[in-house]
Amino acid sequence: MGGPTAGRADGPTEGPTDDDLITAWGLVHEALRDIDPMLLKGVDVSGGEMAGPWFEVLIRLQRSPEHRLPMSRLAREVSLSSGGFTKLADRMAHKGYLARESCPTDRRVVYAVLTPAGREVADEAKVRHAALLREHVLSVIGAEGVAKLAELARALRDNARAGE
Amino acid sequence: MGGPTAGRADGPTEGPTDDDLITAWGLVHEALRDIDPMLLKGVDVSGGEMAGPWFEVLIRLQRSPEHRLPMSRLAREVSLSSGGFTKLADRMAHKGYLARESCPTDRRVVYAVLTPAGREVADEAKVRHAALLREHVLSVIGAEGVAKLAELARALRDNARAGE
DNA sequence: AGAAAACTTCTTCCTAAGAAACATTTCTGT
DNA sequence: ACAGAAATGTTTCTTAGGAAGAAGTTTTCT
Numbered sequence: 001m002g003g004p005t006a007g008r009a010d011g012p013t014e015g016p017t018d019d020d021l022i023t024a025w026g027l028v029h030e031a032l033r034d035i036d037p038m039l040l041k042g043v044d045v046s047g048g049e050m051a052g053p054w055f056e057v058l059i060r061l062q063r064s065p066e067h068r069l070p071m072s073r074l075a076r077e078v079s080l081s082s083g084g085f086t087k088l089a090d091r092m093a094h095k096g097y098l099a100r101e102s103c104p105t106d107r108r109v110v111y112a113v114l115t116p117a118g119r120e121v122a123d124e125a126k127v128r129h130a131a132l133l134r135e136h137v138l139s140v141i142g143a144e145g146v147a148k149l150a151e152l153a154r155a156l157r158d159n160a161r162a163g164e
Numbered sequence: 165m166g167g168p169t170a171g172r173a174d175g176p177t178e179g180p181t182d183d184d185l186i187t188a189w190g191l192v193h194e195a196l197r198d199i200d201p202m203l204l205k206g207v208d209v210s211g212g213e214m215a216g217p218w219f220e221v222l223i224r225l226q227r228s229p230e231h232r233l234p235m236s237r238l239a240r241e242v243s244l245s246s247g248g249f250t251k252l253a254d255r256m257a258h259k260g261y262l263a264r265e266s267c268p269t270d271r272r273v274v275y276a277v278l279t280p281a282g283r284e285v286a287d288e289a290k291v292r293h294a295a296l297l298r299e300h301v302l303s304v305i306g307a308e309g310v311a312k313l314a315e316l317a318r319a320l321r322d323n324a325r326a327g328e
Numbered sequence: 329a330g331a332a333a334a335c336t337t338c339t340t341c342c343t344a345a346g347a348a349a350c351a352t353t354t355c356t357g358t
Numbered sequence: 359a360c361a362g363a364a365a366t367g368t369t370t371c372t373t374a375g376g377a378a379g380a381a382g383t384t385t386t387c388t
Contacts, residue, residue, distance in 0.1 A: 018294035024314035031317040034324035130182035150188035153195040160198040248345045272366040
C-alpha cells in the first residue's frame, strides 16, 4: 500500500488520483449506456429497435467473403459463449436473416450465412446506424474527436488482448 | 439518400466515411468488452470477480451522504429498471452489503443504505479497481489519454441526456 | 493404422434483467 | 377539500445469456 503506483504521490503535476480514474472510466460507461440505445433506434426493418448483438452479427457477416463465417468464430467476435450464440443464431434464422450451412472440408464447422433478406436488412441497418452516429456522435465531438476516440480505443483493446 | 449528411461528400478533407464511423464505434465497444472484465478481477472479498452492477451500486452508495440513496434513484443511476433493481437489492441485502430503510418524510421511498460490511467491501473494491485501472488503462494511454477520454465521454453523455 | 487430444456444435439447467400490472403514497388543479 | 394524475417500490411473467457437459469430427502423435 502507498507504493509508487497507488493513489496520489507528492509531485504537483503528478498523475490522476484514484477518484479521477474511477470517474473517468465511469463516464465512458455512462456515455455508452446513454448513446447506444439511440444508435439502434429505428434500425430494424419494422422501424423498431434492434438488439445490439443482432446488429453486430449482421455487420460482421455483411463484410465477410460470401457473407458467411463459422459459428464459433462469429460467437467469439461478438463476445458470446458458444451456447449463447447457438440460440442467437436460432432466433435470427427463425426470423429469416441467416441460415446454417455445413462446411464440406471440415465437417465440424457450421457456417452462419446471411440470407438475401438478411443482407437487405444488414445494408439498411448499416445506413441508418451510420446516420445516427453522425447525429449523436460526430456532430458532438467532431471528426477529430472520433479519430482520437478510435485511437485510444484501439490502443486499449490491443493492449488488453496482447497483455493477457 | 445522398444528402449532405450521408456518406462521403466531395471535398478532399471531408469527414469520416460511414465505415470509418462504424469501425470507430465498434472499437470502443471492443475495448470496453475486453478491458472491463479485467478491471473487476479479484475485486470481490473472496478474491473472485464482482459483477459490474454490484460495483457501481457500492461506489455510488459509498460517496453518497450517509451512504444511502432512494431505490429508484439508484436504479436510474446504474441504468436498471425499477423491477430489476429491486431484485439486485435483494441479492446484495442477502449478502449483507446493504439494507433497506424507509423514509420518514415520504412513505413511498425506501432508502438503500450500505451496511458496515458493505462499506468495508466498497472501500476495498475501490482500491483494487483503481489499481487495475492504472495497470490496464493509465499505463496504456497515459494521463493525457485518460483526460481526453473523459472529456469526450462527458461531451457525448451530456449531449445524449440533454438532446432527448 | 490406431489411440489420444483438441475443437465445434448443441442441449440442459440456472441466473439476471426487462416489461407490464398493481398497491400505496404523494402531488396538482380546481 | 377532493378527484385525478404522477411517483415509488414490488410482484409476475418472459427472454437473453452463461456454465457444464454430451456427441461427433478432425488433427496429431506414436
